[in-house]
Amino acid sequence: MALLRGRGVAAVNYPTGMNLGGDPTQALVFSSPSGNFMLSLSSVDLGQGMKSITAQICAETLGVPTERVTVDTADSDTGPHCMGTFASRGTHRAGNAVIAAAREARQVMLEVAAEILEVDAGDLETDGSGDVRVAGAPSRSVTISEIARVAHFEQGRSISGRGIFLVPRSYPDAATGAMKPATCYAHACTVAEVEVDDETGEVAVLALRNVYEVGRALNPRMVEQQLVGGAWMGVGHALYETTEPYYPARDHAATDFTQYLMPGTGDLAETDVIVLERPAPDGPYGGKGPGEMCANAPIPAIANAIFDAVGARVDSMPFTPEKVLRAILAIRG
Known part of the structure; x- marks a missing residue:
């Protein structure tokens, strides 16, 4: 022995992920009147940290603290479409969809802030802590909570965004069968x-x-x-x-x-x-x-x-x- x-x-x-009809995933982002954000997905958290990472991605794109983002994975009846949590696709597919949705919501947020501060939206930036300020003049700023209040109750605007990520589909070559999976x-x-x-x-x-x-x-x-x-x-x-x-x-x-x-x-x-x-x-x-x-x-x-x-x-x-x-x-x- x-x-x-x-x-x-x-x-x-x-x-x-995979090449399956483009392998799409969608995301929705919208703000409450208090300036917190809800991220709606149908990408399920199986314990791998999906909610944590998509909240981080959303917050980074919006320019707000992560704790201001709540992730609702709902279900396939009530949430935006997702192909599923499999093939190690969750962060890549959902993350890209979240970025697209958050960018759209961020643009509305900056447009509302621009009216409040009487500047062009292109001159504004987020500081990551909850304020929107004039680039180069940080003393001229407005809180995201105030922006949300004005958007909802004075301007009648929805700070929201829609996003989808779709992989360009690869079709097999007729002669060789080669493709990009x-x-x-x-x-x-x-x-x-x-x-x-x-x-x-x-x-x-x-x-x-x-x-x-x-x-x-x-x-x-x-x-x-x-x-x-x-x-x-x-x-x-x-x-x-x-x-x-x-x-x-x-x-x-x-x-x-x-x-x-x-x-x-x-x-x-x-x-x-x-x-x-x-x-x-x-x-x-x-x-x-x-x-x-x-x-x-x-x-x-x-x-x-x-x-x-x-x-x-x-x-x-x-x-x-x-x-x-x-x-x-x-x-x-």
Whole structure:
């Protein structure tokens, strides 16, 4: 019996969204009479931080503090259209739609402020803290709350905006079938270090070293949390999680997480995450879609590390002790 160590590396690139009829998403932004803003989306927050990041994008575009923006994801009956929260498209598609809607609302806001201050709207700027001021003359300013009040009750105007993002559709070449399935790609590389028990086939992940290129980290702390969690989701796919032998029959399927194998806190190994930023020209403030990609690279990296440790290739997930042991016995005759 021996505990054998191995190291494996894997690199992936991942498309943001897809080419599906343009893959559109819409957004609506409007102000209350008090100068707070409501952002309406049908892009669902699955726990990945959709509400936080779209509120930031909206606030940045409007030029107001983030806490003045409330995000309502409603549902597909009452909200503006969205293709869905999948394919790592949420931040990219919804973010671009939010920018378009917020720009339209911002223009109305500046036009109302221009009448109050008796200047041209093109001479105004927002200070990010809740005021609109004359560029070069910060003492001449008006609060966004006052602008909203005047717009609603004196000028009869709605400070609102509509936005949609539609990817230019790529049609297959008739002769070759070539097409452009995505407009930007995120990238990742993982180095996994494992220990394999050659008597039982058990695999322990000792360390994960991850590098992710995400376009631009719009919320760096939230990106880091997503990347670490996603990497360990990949470990779950690689070593633990499966629907077999129950799928498609569910007669003896797991009923809760005490019966469904997945890594727990005691299984988490040393994990490093390095974030590289290469802003996407068509991304919201350069952002891409790293979501699902987080889990991709660790899986082949672990498979390669097992091969490096014992010289046996396991090519079906999950890499259970039984599969690893059978592979070891096969190469040893």
